[in-house]
Amino acid sequence: MTGPLSTILGFGLFGVFCLALTEKILPVPPSHAMLLFLGMTAAPNGPTLAILLMVTTLASTTGCLVWYAVGRRIGFDRVDRLVERFGKYVFLRHATYRRLGQAYRRNHLRVSLLAQFIPTVRNYLPIAAGALCLPALPFTTATLLGATLWNAGFLTTGYLMRGSGRDSFTVGLRIIVIVVALETAFMLALRYGPAWRRRIKLVLG
Template sequence: MTGPLSVILGSGLLGVFCVASVEKIFPAPPSHIVLLFLGMTAAPGLDRLELLLAITVAGSTLGSLFWYAMGCRLGEERAEALVGRFGRYVFLPLATYRKLAEAYRRKAFAASLVAQLIPTVRNYLGIGAGALRLPILPFASATLLGAMIWNSAFLLIGYLMRGGDHNPVSIGFRIIVIVVLVEATFFLALRFRSVRRRRAELAEG
């Protein structure tokens, strides 16, 4: 993990921008791992952290616009068929895609913003937005805002975890611990929300 990221850092800010863009298309490694690593190792001060935030947000937004363009080209029916056939391989079930599309129809900006904060979904949300022909300006604005929230959180966590020890094993271990805690918290929150919704539906019934 640290080998490729070290090469990226050696490429300078252009390398960071490229990774932030490509990660939205092929999320390997996931963005939160890259952002944590950058916050830990590439930000000696807050000024550098702000620069990393601006560059990664720009790259992330560009990656989302790539999928938006693909969605526009495919159209609604072909995009859904593509997700149905290949979505499971990138952790995007067809049911999740359909829920996202339905949310887009109701509140395009809010759906784009919230989806940007959900692991995996944030990578491919542009397909649905483009397929449904959402206006590009609200989509891009929501994506930019969502990427700013997501990226700043992980960059800041990495920055606060930085220290004199840059041993790859130590850094990798800290990243794994943070990622596990964040993802566990996220999925527990989703589970709690789902249980509350079911109880409310049963109460109404």
């Protein structure tokens, strides 16, 4: 293993923490690819896998809290204008952001948990939580639980692939393709679902 990732991981758990934190601030590489990679290459045994889960989950939650603090600092109106102007550059449509923000108002615990399983949203929706001044402790608890489940799934999959005897790269690539397809379907449903429901109602009268 060579390249920037090997350099980062050469710093041990601190490098893993920095890698997971960076992914939360700017989702490059995608979290599922990074976690599969860590599970395959940096977890020689079960105890190490558990430590990786703890470190990456802590980093993911810390990254969410960074965005939460940003949202709380700059306020709802400015966040809304920033998403409207720049959201498209990070694949976050303004309409999607507003719908999720409305959902946050109705049930912030459930949305904070589910947000950890949605692409792009899992990185930037904490800004809305801060801008709406949602309680920090429930937000942190729900985010921690969601990040734990998300990270555990991919880390464990990568770890099991390590000793499976199969071509890890091919299997990992297939998993990433499936996850991306599911995420894309979810985002399309979120984007076009209301419009489709309105059209069906019009057709059915």
